[in-house]
Amino acid sequence: MTQTHKKLFVKTWGCQMNVYDSNRMVDILSSLGYKPVDTPEDADMMILNTCHIREKATDKVFSELGRLRPHKEAKEEKGEKMLIAVAGCVAQAEGDFILERAPYVDMVFGPQTYHELPEMVLKASGAERIVNTEFPTVSKFDHLPEQHTIEGASAYLSIQEGCDKFCTFCVVPYTRGSEYSRPAQEIIDEAHRLRDQGALEIILLGQNVNAYHGIGPDGTTWGLADLIRKVADIEGIERIRYSTSHPRDMDDDLIFAHGEILKLMPFLHLPVQSGSDRILEAMNRKHKADLYRDVIERLRKARPDIAFSSDFIIGFPGETEQDFEDTMQLARDVKYASCYSFKYSARPGTPAANLQAALVPDHIASERLSRFQALINEQQAEFNKTCEGLVMPVLFDRKGKKDGQLSGRSPFFQSVYVQGNERLIGNIIDVKITSAFDNSLTGDIVIYDDEAA
Numbered sequence: 001m002t003q004t005h006k007k008l009f010v011k012t013w014g015c016q017m018n019v020y021d022s023n024r025m026v027d028i029l030s031s032l033g034y035k036p037v038d039t040p041e042d043a044d045m046m047i048l049n050t051c052h053i054r055e056k057a058t059d060k061v062f063s064e065l066g067r068l069r070p071h072k073e074a075k076e077e078k079g080e081k082m083l084i085a086v087a088g089c090v091a092q093a094e095g096d097f098i099l100e101r102a103p104y105v106d107m108v109f110g111p112q113t114y115h116e117l118p119e120m121v122l123k124a125s126g127a128e129r130i131v132n133t134e135f136p137t138v139s140k141f142d143h144l145p146e147q148h149t150i151e152g153a154s155a156y157l158s159i160q161e162g163c164d165k166f167c168t169f170c171v172v173p174y175t176r177g178s179e180y181s182r183p184a185q186e187i188i189d190e191a192h193r194l195r196d197q198g199a200l201e202i203i204l205l206g207q208n209v210n211a212y213h214g215i216g217p218d219g220t221t222w223g224l225a226d227l228i229r230k231v232a233d234i235e236g237i238e239r240i241r242y243s244t245s246h247p248r249d250m251d252d253d254l255i256f257a258h259g260e261i262l263k264l265m266p267f268l269h270l271p272v273q274s275g276s277d278r279i280l281e282a283m284n285r286k287h288k289a290d291l292y293r294d295v296i297e298r299l300r301k302a303r304p305d306i307a308f309s310s311d312f313i314i315g316f317p318g319e320t321e322q323d324f325e326d327t328m329q330l331a332r333d334v335k336y337a338s339c340y341s342f343k344y345s346a347r348p349g350t351p352a353a354n355l356q357a358a359l360v361p362d363h364i365a366s367e368r369l370s371r372f373q374a375l376i377n378e379q380q381a382e383f384n385k386t387c388e389g390l391v392m393p394v395l396f397d398r399k400g401k402k403d404g405q406l407s408g409r410s411p412f413f414q415s416v417y418v419q420g421n422e423r424l425i426g427n428i429i430d431v432k433i434t435s436a437f438d439n440s441l442t443g444d445i446v447i448y449d450d451e452a453a
């Protein structure tokens, strides 16, 4: 008997949290007979999972919707229906406005409502147009199915969502709502299920992941370090990472965990945004640059080979040449393995968006950004160079672009390419690094004598 599936096309922008959410939407819709497809043609439902963190997010969504519209019209000409949905943080921020501007959109719903998808799809199939930007009192995590879509041997696991920090430039507290930590046991159970499906690496996710404070199975409140220890106890899980953290929440327990738990990878993404105390204050980051330096130093003491990446915002309102120089100096002091840097963009509804008078002229912000990125590129190339000649365990999770090539991740999250058999995908294998490039490494799979014997 052949069963016909409905085709679901999902396009995802933005952070890893959105990738996780998209996978969970696929899971939940599979119970309604939807199967994911790679192209929008002929899909029965399309979901755009959107990001609002930086500029032009809304414009991008509307131009993508414009591109998708003909597919819907073609389908309608055949007398069939195609549902178009906008999810994620743009949906949360723009709500009704999307339905007004794009009359062919059927559903608009925010990140806290995904567990209500079956109900929403049912209503939309009956020609009702849906806008759902509630922050429901029941957690979506309690209602998402247990089944999982994972790609490759590295799996995301969302443990915390939302943010109470209110950095003045950031939309997250408004689009994702206030901080919520999932109960620890739920997370541990989910980690077991991911392991059963072949995950070797778990990346614990949250907008403020190191502020995690979930209820433990023993009734006490667990911090992130407690949770990492328990996930590390799961046989078959070989690697743990977590993202994204705030410097103020790097407590001693978590810092020491980096020294104690070998499965915790020696690479940490720890955004600082600026190296100037004046700007950090204007950003409401609630710490000084030296606190960040101190956290980095203590982490290096706990785990000497640890490498760092960060996020920086260049050209925040009021940033002087001296403030920018302080940011450059912080980066020189830390020496990053990689970094993301962004030109400040005013986000509607955030406090910094009112600082119009102090705006840094665009050409100055751009010029500073390129100076900053030149420094970071240099640091990244230098860090990669130190890996030449080393043997490191690489988690292979996909084919490379070239013939016979495999692609994987080093412990420091660098992309590593080797020539090798496809059956090695989904394994952690020692690789001798032969060449370092600006953004990747290449090497040879190490064959040990006892294997050859």
Ligand code: 5AD
Pocket (backbone or CB within 6 Å): 053, 054, 169, 170, 171, 271, 273, 311, 312, 313, 342, 343, 344, 345, 346, 347
């Ligand atoms: N302008 C520029 N960059 C921003 N980010 C967040 N909000 C803004 C903004 N308004 C950057 C921060 C954050 C990363 C995810 O995006 O560096 O850490």
Ligand code: SF4
Pocket (backbone or CB within 6 Å): 163, 164, 165, 166, 167, 170, 171, 172, 173, 207, 208, 246
């Ligand atoms: Fe945004 Fe600041 Fe919260 Fe990070 S800590 S999500 S930058 S408000």
